[in-house]
Amino acid sequence: xxxPDPAAAASERSRxxxxxxxxxxxxxxxxxxxxxxxxDQTLLPDRVEMRDCSTAEDVWEAIRVLCVRGAPxxxxxxxxxxxxxxxxxxxxxxxxxxxxxxxxxxYLCSSRPTxxxxxxxxxxxxxxxxxxxxxxxxxxxxxxxxxSHAIAREDAETCRRIxxxxxxxxxxxxxxxxxxxxxxxxAVAHGxxxxxxxxxxxxxxxxxxxxxxxxxxxQGARLTAFELAAAGIDVTVLCEGAxxxxxxxxxxxxxxxxxxxxxxxxxxxxxxxxxPLALAAQAHEIxxxxxxxxxxFDLSLPTGDQIPIEERADDEVSTIGGKRxxxxxxxxxxxxxxxxxxxxxxxxxxxxxxLEPVTPEKIADIFAARG
Amino acid sequence: xxxPDPAAAASERSRxxxxxxxxxxxxxxxxxxxxxxxxDQTLLPDRVEMRDCSTAEDVWEAIRVLCVRGAPxxxxxxxxxxxxxxxxxxxxxxxxxxxxxxxxxxYLCSSRPTxxxxxxxxxxxxxxxxxxxxxxxxxxxxxxxxxSHAIAREDAETCRRIxxxxxxxxxxxxxxxxxxxxxxxxAVAHGxxxxxxxxxxxxxxxxxxxxxxxxxxxQGARLTAFELAAAGIDVTVLCEGAxxxxxxxxxxxxxxxxxxxxxxxxxxxxxxxxxPLALAAQAHEIxxxxxxxxxxFDLSLPTGDQIPIEERADDEVSTIGGKRxxxxxxxxxxxxxxxxxxxxxxxxxxxxxxLEPVTPEKIADIFAARG
Numbered sequence: 001x002x003x004p005d006p007a008a009a010a011s012e013r014s015r016x017x018x019x020x021x022x023x024x025x026x027x028x029x030x031x032x033x034x035x036x037x038x039x040d041q042t043l044l045p046d047r048v049e050m051r052d053c054s055t056a057e058d059v060w061e062a063i064r065v066l067c068v069r070g071a072p073x074x075x076x077x078x079x080x081x082x083x084x085x086x087x088x089x090x091x092x093x094x095x096x097x098x099x100x101x102x103x104x105x106x107y108l109c110s111s112r113p114t115x116x117x118x119x120x121x122x123x124x125x126x127x128x129x130x131x132x133x134x135x136x137x138x139x140x141x142x143x144x145x146x147x148s149h150a151i152a153r154e155d156a157e158t159c160r161r162i163x164x165x166x167x168x169x170x171x172x173x174x175x176x177x178x179x180x181x182x183x184x185x186x187a188v189a190h191g192x193x194x195x196x197x198x199x200x201x202x203x204x205x206x207x208x209x210x211x212x213x214x215x216x217x218x219q220g221a222r223l224t225a226f227e228l229a230a231a232g233i234d235v236t237v238l239c240e241g242a243x244x245x246x247x248x249x250x251x252x253x254x255x256x257x258x259x260x261x262x263x264x265x266x267x268x269x270x271x272x273x274x275x276p277l278a279l280a281a282q283a284h285e286i287x288x289x290x291x292x293x294x295x296x297f298d299l300s301l302p303t304g305d306q307i308p309i310e311e312r313a314d315d316e317v318s319t320i321g322g323k324r325x326x327x328x329x330x331x332x333x334x335x336x337x338x339x340x341x342x343x344x345x346x347x348x349x350x351x352x353x354x355l356e357p358v359t360p361e362k363i364a365d366i367f368a369a370r371g
Numbered sequence: 372x373x374x375p376d377p378a379a380a381a382s383e384r385s386r387x388x389x390x391x392x393x394x395x396x397x398x399x400x401x402x403x404x405x406x407x408x409x410x411d412q413t414l415l416p417d418r419v420e421m422r423d424c425s426t427a428e429d430v431w432e433a434i435r436v437l438c439v440r441g442a443p444x445x446x447x448x449x450x451x452x453x454x455x456x457x458x459x460x461x462x463x464x465x466x467x468x469x470x471x472x473x474x475x476x477x478y479l480c481s482s483r484p485t486x487x488x489x490x491x492x493x494x495x496x497x498x499x500x501x502x503x504x505x506x507x508x509x510x511x512x513x514x515x516x517x518x519s520h521a522i523a524r525e526d527a528e529t530c531r532r533i534x535x536x537x538x539x540x541x542x543x544x545x546x547x548x549x550x551x552x553x554x555x556x557x558a559v560a561h562g563x564x565x566x567x568x569x570x571x572x573x574x575x576x577x578x579x580x581x582x583x584x585x586x587x588x589x590q591g592a593r594l595t596a597f598e599l600a601a602a603g604i605d606v607t608v609l610c611e612g613a614x615x616x617x618x619x620x621x622x623x624x625x626x627x628x629x630x631x632x633x634x635x636x637x638x639x640x641x642x643x644x645x646x647p648l649a650l651a652a653q654a655h656e657i658x659x660x661x662x663x664x665x666x667x668f669d670l671s672l673p674t675g676d677q678i679p680i681e682e683r684a685d686d687e688v689s690t691i692g693g694k695r696x697x698x699x700x701x702x703x704x705x706x707x708x709x710x711x712x713x714x715x716x717x718x719x720x721x722x723x724x725x726l727e728p729v730t731p732e733k734i735a736d737i738f739a740a741r742g
Contacts, residue, residue, distance in 0.1 A: 045698035179612075210704065213688065213697070215586060215610035221689070221697045229700030237697045238704040239586035239688060240611045241550075241644020245680075245709035248646070273612020275619070279650050309616075317584065317610060318592070323692040326584070326592045326608045327416035329600030333581065333609040338616035 036080040038068045045226040056085025063111040070186020071260045075117030078108045079148035082125045090141045097137035098129040113308040114337045115260040116298040156189040158293045158351040163195030166349035170200035171253035179212045180271035181223035182258025192258040192291040209235045216316040244280040255281045259292035266342030266358035267304025278344035291349040304339035407451040409439045416597040427456025427475050434482040441557020442631045446488030449479045450519035453496050461512045468508035469500040484679040485708045486631040487669040527560040529664045529722040534566030537720035541571035542624035550583045551642035552594035553629025563629040563662040580606045587687040615651040626652045630663040637713030637729035638675025649715035662720040675710035
């Protein structure tokens, strides 16, 4: 479980021919006394600036303000955040240390409620306090850091395999529509939905990508366009309202998006605006795929109705680039996610393959098979 | 046909208890040597500034940059623009004058291609060159100005009647969703879709309005929120992507939008983003109404497929408030309108009543009945 090379996770990206010109989404810098270095995504595409986090509070804040975002990436960030938040307690009695792990874990989970990868990573790291060597909190902490590196490494590999499985869905000479950013910037490398595009691009396939700008925070315009253009993939940005008529024009043969949480029945929580996209895809008989690692499934929730949907501040809608556009006297409604019913999802691309059709039985199967 | 009081049209608004705190969308100032005064809607809600147009070029530019916008308002503006553009030719031989009317009319119609009210108004004014008094171009011009005043007056009255007919659709204690701005700012007064809300509000009915912000130019956030809040109507702004999940939550009982052109079969061109809204309304069994004057129908087009859809500049999508958000290397797709098939439209509220269901026969009937 120990990891001799903390930089191994980050180096994953350099193996990808299509994303190696990008700054790294996140990486651990240094050894046990190191820090988590994040690419500040709130500043993209204008400025490429890194932000170093040395405490759990730094990581909480970075997740909260979307300096780091994307379900896989915030899972990895939270794992490292748990290490940072408990580092001062290395060497304390194990009871006190374990209590601290639980406390910091709960705190980190409060940063954003919808993406389940966050609590999944916190749970996976926290479990180490129950391990055989739990008598020595210093050793437990080192194991926690190693496990965080492992999560990061696995995330890159998982995303790479998602792309490999899904690349065949990319229509040769056709158009692919995506929403928000489910790319290398949303993960350690490759991304989820965009991983399909990177894999197809590496196979020298030709296609066009249409990226919904994704209001309110414009992750499509700022991030998806940024990373696809950097990889040399043809990308066109549109406002959400134009997606349905674009589909009607015949320009789109595939819709593929990421996910923040998938319920046991296959209902998918993803960035707000995903659900109307799925409705429009259905109306135009265009396949609608979700790409997500297995860690995005939450089998404890029977349906999407139980997924908590984060509501964010009014000013994300009312104010753009420091300028307020909404008239005084009006309120704003700003849910960060919506839920797409499983019946609208053609298939889900995971690291284990493509799950299609999306049924509770098929979902249960992929977890039963792997334990 | 002459109009002794050029300010009559503008005074219509002051009779409305709900919109009289608003600046006037457009009004003719002075007599025959006057000018067209427009509220510059590109500056709202920050600044209330008027823009005076003295030439056809001024009006063309004002329509082009959306200083004045909304199908009914640009019809009225074009009528006055035609007067302004031909004013220097008063007293010329009638052949030369008529040729100038045709030339300026064609020029004004080139400002924006989708809203049919523009060419409708230009045709109505141009027809006067064929009238009995056409031997005197000075008299024809005076008749053109009077007819423009008449169009403005009628527009206010037409919109008032749309509101009167449609007010009963507003759900008591419920939620109404609208897109873009089809309000007093899109017409001489009252508006089309929002006229229903003003009429219901005047009847002391209680309801909430949800306004799609309407990217790229944010007419919902800037204009609809502005005029509804000014009228004391409860209004909440949301991003387009959140509309479908808002419907799913049960908060919306009615969707009502305006229109820029309606084909003979009832297909509706309106601001881009209307079509996905209609798809979402259908999925949630929420009535979807269009409110538009009869001048918005274009019976020369059998279906919406023949409606020309304006594509506007990339920078409307890429740049907000002077700041570019789209990454370098990415293009933008920016159609200004989309077409909603008649089968998704529950009914069309016109000044003649509510046309429901929307069939080519019913549409032909309302025109046959009126000539």
